[in-house]
Amino acid sequence: MLESLTGSERVAAEVAQVQVPAQAGTKQRPKAGVLPKRAESLEIYRRMRLIRDFEELVQALFLKGEVHGTTHLYIGQEADAVGVASALGDEDRVAATYRGHGVSLAVGVDPQSLLDEMLGRATGVCGGRSGSMNIVDLSHRLIGCFGIVGGSIGAATGAALSLSRQGKGGVAVAFFGDGAVNQGYFGECLNFARVLSLPVLYVCENNRYGEFTPFESVTAGEIVERPKTLGIPSEQVDGMDVFAVRAAADEAVKRAREGAGPQFIEALTYRYVGHSRADPAKYRKPGELDEWKERDPLTVARGRMTEEGGVEASEVDEIDSEIEALVAQLRAEGLAAPMPDPAELESASEFKP
Amino acid sequence: MSQEMEFRQAIVTALDEELTRDETVVFFGEDVAVPRGVFKATPGLTEKHGDRVFDTPISELALSGAAFGSAVTGLRPVIEIMFGDFMPLAMDSLVNQSAKYWFISNEQASVPLVVRSAIGAGGRFGAIHSQTPIPWFLGVPGLKIACPSTPNDARGLLKSAIRDDNPVLFFEHKRLYSVKGEVDDDPVELGSAKVVREGTDLTIVAAMVGVRVALEAAEALAPDGIDAEVIDLRTLRPLDHATVAASIERTNRLLVVEEGPRTGGWSTTIAAELAEHSLHDIDDIWRLTTADAPVPFSPALEDAFLPAAEPLAAAVRDRLGTAIS
Numbered sequence: 001m002l003e004s005l006t007g008s009e010r011v012a013a014e015v016a017q018v019q020v021p022a023q024a025g026t027k028q029r030p031k032a033g034v035l036p037k038r039a040e041s042l043e044i045y046r047r048m049r050l051i052r053d054f055e056e057l058v059q060a061l062f063l064k065g066e067v068h069g070t071t072h073l074y075i076g077q078e079a080d081a082v083g084v085a086s087a088l089g090d091e092d093r094v095a096a097t098y099r100g101h102g103v104s105l106a107v108g109v110d111p112q113s114l115l116d117e118m119l120g121r122a123t124g125v126c127g128g129r130s131g132s133m134n135i136v137d138l139s140h141r142l143i144g145c146f147g148i149v150g151g152s153i154g155a156a157t158g159a160a161l162s163l164s165r166q167g168k169g170g171v172a173v174a175f176f177g178d179g180a181v182n183q184g185y186f187g188e189c190l191n192f193a194r195v196l197s198l199p200v201l202y203v204c205e206n207n208r209y210g211e212f213t214p215f216e217s218v219t220a221g222e223i224v225e226r227p228k229t230l231g232i233p234s235e236q237v238d239g240m241d242v243f244a245v246r247a248a249a250d251e252a253v254k255r256a257r258e259g260a261g262p263q264f265i266e267a268l269t270y271r272y273v274g275h276s277r278a279d280p281a282k283y284r285k286p287g288e289l290d291e292w293k294e295r296d297p298l299t300v301a302r303g304r305m306t307e308e309g310g311v312e313a314s315e316v317d318e319i320d321s322e323i324e325a326l327v328a329q330l331r332a333e334g335l336a337a338p339m340p341d342p343a344e345l346e347s348a349s350e351f352k353p
Numbered sequence: 354m355s356q357e358m359e360f361r362q363a364i365v366t367a368l369d370e371e372l373t374r375d376e377t378v379v380f381f382g383e384d385v386a387v388p389r390g391v392f393k394a395t396p397g398l399t400e401k402h403g404d405r406v407f408d409t410p411i412s413e414l415a416l417s418g419a420a421f422g423s424a425v426t427g428l429r430p431v432i433e434i435m436f437g438d439f440m441p442l443a444m445d446s447l448v449n450q451s452a453k454y455w456f457i458s459n460e461q462a463s464v465p466l467v468v469r470s471a472i473g474a475g476g477r478f479g480a481i482h483s484q485t486p487i488p489w490f491l492g493v494p495g496l497k498i499a500c501p502s503t504p505n506d507a508r509g510l511l512k513s514a515i516r517d518d519n520p521v522l523f524f525e526h527k528r529l530y531s532v533k534g535e536v537d538d539d540p541v542e543l544g545s546a547k548v549v550r551e552g553t554d555l556t557i558v559a560a561m562v563g564v565r566v567a568l569e570a571a572e573a574l575a576p577d578g579i580d581a582e583v584i585d586l587r588t589l590r591p592l593d594h595a596t597v598a599a600s601i602e603r604t605n606r607l608l609v610v611e612e613g614p615r616t617g618g619w620s621t622t623i624a625a626e627l628a629e630h631s632l633h634d635i636d637d638i639w640r641l642t643t644a645d646a647p648v649p650f651s652p653a654l655e656d657a658f659l660p661a662a663e664p665l666a667a668a669v670r671d672r673l674g675t676a677i678s
Contacts (some may be wrong), residue, residue: 125459127459130457138458138462144450144458150445150535154415154417155418155450157418158420164422184444189415195410196676311606
């Protein structure tokens with residue numbers, strides 16, 4: 001049925017389909033979004049599997065004392081970063097949060113250099129200067145991951161100002177969580193972007209908890225409704241289904257590229273681990289985690305690819321094995337990588353010369 | 354070619370010249386374009402440079418966030434935060450994003466942005482439109498802070514700030530906007546102080562309006578046989594300690610005049626640096642600042658609150674007594 005509709009009608013129909021109650025345990029959701037070509041579907045799955053296994057490695061290394069400080073893992077939310085990133089081109093720019101490993105890998109940051117950064121090594125993507133929360137990789141369109149809630153919103157809004165002046169159709173994307181919608185950045189920047197009609201896609205990953213607090217207990221109204229009051233098109237998508245996220249992002253990015261101004265997506269998702277290393281997540285409702293895991297983004301993607309996308313289960317298994325081997329290699333190389341030389345602090349300048 | 358102009362005209366001239374010279378320069382803020390700026394420091398720019406100069410919502414955090422994001426993606430934004438007192442609203446993007454980026458990105462990119470802001474007391478604006486926000490930023494590595502005292506330095510430093518690859522806070526003292534002076538075409542280097550009056554008995558270090566106060570005091574002291582040298586710091590981060598140290602090597606006495614609270618400002622930094630590195634040159638060193646108190650409103654109170662030439666000269670006479678022979 002969807003095929004007979006125009007682009008915007010199809011988006012509207014798809015959005016209507018995924019307007020599910022924002023509750024865990026909604027096991028049977030209508031499928032949204034048409035699967036891309038086989039090779040692309042497999043690559044999308046591959047990225048999600050990489051993020052999942054990478055994050056599990058980071059967690060394991062953290063527990064061994066090899067990853068220092070704190071970490072904020074992306075496990076459970078893989079479909080959001082990968083779905084949106086799959087809709088982007090070379091001319092686009094991305095800003096993410098301190099829970100940024102997933103977005104980093106989704107936009108193509110080299111996993112070895114990302115892991116090495118977690119490990120504080122000289123070979124890290126930021127030379128061991130930044131750590132887990134503040135990854136920057138301009139060569140892969142990642143203008144930054146920001147350690148303060150809401151920071152990505154300002155950064156992407158500014159990037160959109162540049163992109164709009166360059167006139168090459170570039171779109172800036174801000175990833176942020178449900179907690180960020182109550183920050184000043186959110187209200188100020190969405191209005192700023194709207195009055196200047198900037199090409200920016202705001203992606204709110206509603207993983208249901210702002211740090212340790214359920215979002216609904218500190219958030220008035222519906223997140224998806226807020227942008228609409230500013231005239232910003234706003235959609236809620238199933239954030240556990242990468243193909244639904246991709247379809248929504250594809251349409252939103254297209255609209256922003258064509259000059260329709262800022263766009264907004266709320267992806268309903270869930271993080272499987274605590275907020276950070278210090279959080280055992282005892283605030284979850286009983287059974288909630290298990291219910292969400294039944295709609296695990298990797299399981300959902302595997303199911304749709306084999307049922308609708310003509311992919312063989314063995315092909316997916318192959319990816320799983322390939323990533324397992326890759327991550328083992330990342331671990332070995334990361335732990336063998338050199339630490340930075342403290343002498344660099346002597347020569348480092350606070351300013352660009 | 355040198356010409357006389359007001360401080361505010363020097364500002365708009367520098368903006369116009371840099372907007373003309375470099376098409377990646379953009380300028381935006383509250384009431385800066387069509388309304389021409391609340392201090393009338395930015396008239397005519399949007400008429401000449403079109404949508405590269407625009408008015409924004411009253412959203413300081415969006416302003417600074419947009420400046421940061423556009424600066425790391427190819428633009429050289431200049432933003433105006435109308436009063437320095439509004440800077441706390443813009444703090445996250447300036448302090449956590451812009452100032453750190455060069456270092457924590459492992460030098461992938463710097464953040465070429467400029468924040469212009471009107472600061473300082475004497476305008477009867479009360480406690481929350483009269484502050485000198487400089488101490489809030491002094492302890493933030495990665496930021497430069499420019500603070501001109503003359504129209505020539507305003508034009509020259511602003512041009513340098515816009516051309517600089519790092520984030521620069523450019524503070525304009527409200528009581529200087531109507532000051533006139535000769536202005537030439539050259540940029541003025543950031544981080545370089547200037548000896549604006551040579552003397553042998555005492556060095557007075559100041560910035561912005563304080564420089565005018567110090568020069569006036571120096572003239573008042575001359576008939577008493579006290580020959581004061583005056584240094585205009587012009588930039589507070591990085592601070593030109595070498596010029597100050599070289600001066601005190603000759604005069605052996607230092608007075609630092611700072612419009613700002615006694616605790617935590619740049620006068621403290623100068624005193625500490627000299628104590629650490631130039632103790633053998635120092636016979637005396639002291640500071641004249643505003644009190645550790647909010648800026649009062651009433652003209653009677655505000656005038657008494659601020660450093661002024663005559664009390665400053667009296668303080669020098671009192672302090673030095675017969676030391677000068």
